[in-house]
Amino acid sequence: MTEICLSPSGKVVESQPGDTVLAALERAGYALPNNCRAGACGECKVRVMSGDFDQGMVLDMALSQEERAQGYGLMCMAKPTSDRLVIEWGTEDAKPKLFPPQTRQPFIVTDRIPRSSRIVELHLRPLGTPMRYWPGQYVVLGDAPAGAPPRCYSIANAPRPDGEIVLQVARVDDGLTSRWIHDSLAIGAYVSVDGPYGTFIGDPSVETPVLCLAAGTGLAPILALTEAALRRNYRQPVTLLVSARSRADLYGEGLLAYWQTRHRNFKYRAALTRETDPALLNGRLPVVLPGLFEDLSSHSVFIAGSPDFVADCTRAVTALGAKPGQIHTEGYFGQAQPEAPPPEQLVA
Numbered sequence: 634m635t636e637i638c639l640s641p642s643g644k645v646v647e648s649q650p651g652d653t654v655l656a657a658l659e660r661a662g663y664a665l666p667n668n669c670r671a672g673a674c675g676e677c678k679v680r681v682m683s684g685d686f687d688q689g690m691v692l693d694m695a696l697s698q699e700e701r702a703q704g705y706g707l708m709c710m711a712k713p714t715s716d717r718l719v720i721e722w723g724t725e726d727a728k729p730k731l732f733p734p735q736t737r738q739p740f741i742v743t744d745r746i747p748r749s750s751r752i753v754e755l756h757l758r759p760l761g762t763p764m765r766y767w768p769g770q771y772v773v774l775g776d777a778p779a780g781a782p783p784r785c786y787s788i789a790n791a792p793r794p795d796g797e798i799v800l801q802v803a804r805v806d807d808g809l810t811s812r813w814i815h816d817s818l819a820i821g822a823y824v825s826v827d828g829p830y831g832t833f834i835g836d837p838s839v840e841t842p843v844l845c846l847a848a849g850t851g852l853a854p855i856l857a858l859t860e861a862a863l864r865r866n867y868r869q870p871v872t873l874l875v876s877a878r879s880r881a882d883l884y885g886e887g888l889l890a891y892w893q894t895r896h897r898n899f900k901y902r903a904a905l906t907r908e909t910d911p912a913l914l915n916g917r918l919p920v921v922l923p924g925l926f927e928d929l930s931s932h933s934v935f936i937a938g939s940p941d942f943v944a945d946c947t948r949a950v951t952a953l954g955a956k957p958g959q960i961h962t963e964g965y966f967g968q969a970q971p972e973a974p975p976p977e978q979l980v981a
């Protein structure tokens with residue numbers, strides 16, 4: 634068995650005989666970026682600071698001779714051959730580094746699907762290089778000449794090879810940008826997107842049960858996080874509670890039912906606040922939660938939705954023992970301006 638040590642955090646991952654470094658990291662929950670998993674795209678390139686590995690057959694265009702000489706390797710094909718391998722990955726606290734946000738990335742609206750009477754889902758396909766992002770992050774979309782100022786929208790899917798991103802936008806009756814999206818933005822339209830932004834991303838160093846709480850389109854980043862976690866076989870129980878006013882406001886239930894059937898560790902329940910339905914939970918999530926969980930001290934909690942929903946749920950999970958460092962929140966503050974992360978948190 635080999636120890637793979639992550640620098641600068643010092644976290645250690647065990648690698649079994651025959652494992653690639655990527656496989657060992659993923660089993661331990663670390664989401665190293667990757668695409669082809671065959672040594673052809675260069676996406677999984679990291680610097681190996683010490684230790685030996687067998688790089689296997691990879692393409693020169695994915696890993697040049699110069700990069701090899703500098704110690705870089707492609708982790709999707711690299712197999713450790715020494716007892717210890719130290720690789721440069723992540724930040725001091727073993728969080729993944731963020732991809733530098735880019736402005737004015739061209740996308741085409743390839744589809745728009747009404748998800749409820751107030752929520753439309755946009756599918757955007759990039760015209761240029763796919764945007765690199767972590768599940769849970771958001772983009773900024775708007776059209777100044779059309780009177781739609783830039784607004785933040787969470788990406789509702791995990792990254793795909795074709796770079797398509799999905800946004801779920803709720804109509805705000807007197808809202809400038811959400812009304813433009815609902816009433817004017819047509820299939821085939823060209824849009825310019827900035828991003829990715831935000832740090833509402835999975836913490837790869839935790840192996841805990843997960844509780845996700847979402848209200849309205851707060852479901853969007855939770856869908857992306859859940860898709861990514863289930864895709865890489867996260868083993869711990871994942872519970873998703875969705876809050877909606879009425880049954881008609883619930884959306885995404887088909888996908889959630891599929892995940893629940895396909896993955897035994899995933900459970901989904903909806904709670905209605907303005908209707909009663911004996912088949913569902915009834916009441917606001919902060920009120921319902923104590924009846925469902927006695928102790929959340931070992932859970933990681935992800936909460937997304939309106940600022941009031943996030944604040945109320947944070948209080949409720951804290952009262953049930955959830956630790957501050959394990960509560961991750963995304964509040965949909967109106968007219969929020971995105972902040973570019975500091976350089977030391979960015980992928981070089």
Ligand SMILES: Cc1cc2nc3c(=O)[nH]c(=O)nc-3n(C[C@H](O)[C@H](O)[C@H](O)COP(=O)(O)OP(=O)(O)OC[C@H]3O[C@@H](n4cnc5c(N)ncnc54)[C@H](O)[C@@H]3O)c2cc1C
Pocket residue numbers: 771782784785786787788800801802803804805807808809810811812831850851853854939963964965966967968969
């Ligand atoms: C990180 C982040 C992620 C976000 N992700 C999403 C997402 O995935 N989907 C989504 O639909 N929205 C999301 N939002 C909210 C979004 O950015 C906009 O605030 C929202 O679409 C309203 O913009 P607007 O231009 O239509 O309204 P504005 O013209 O900005 O506002 C018009 C009026 O409506 C009020 N208002 C603004 N937002 C709301 C609201 N949600 N409910 C009630 N009143 C409101 C304002 O205070 C103002 O009085 C996110 C916000 C943040 C900060």
Ligand code: FES
Pocket residue numbers: 666667668669670671672673674675676677678695707708709710
């Ligand atoms: S994932 Fe493409 S080279 Fe490793």
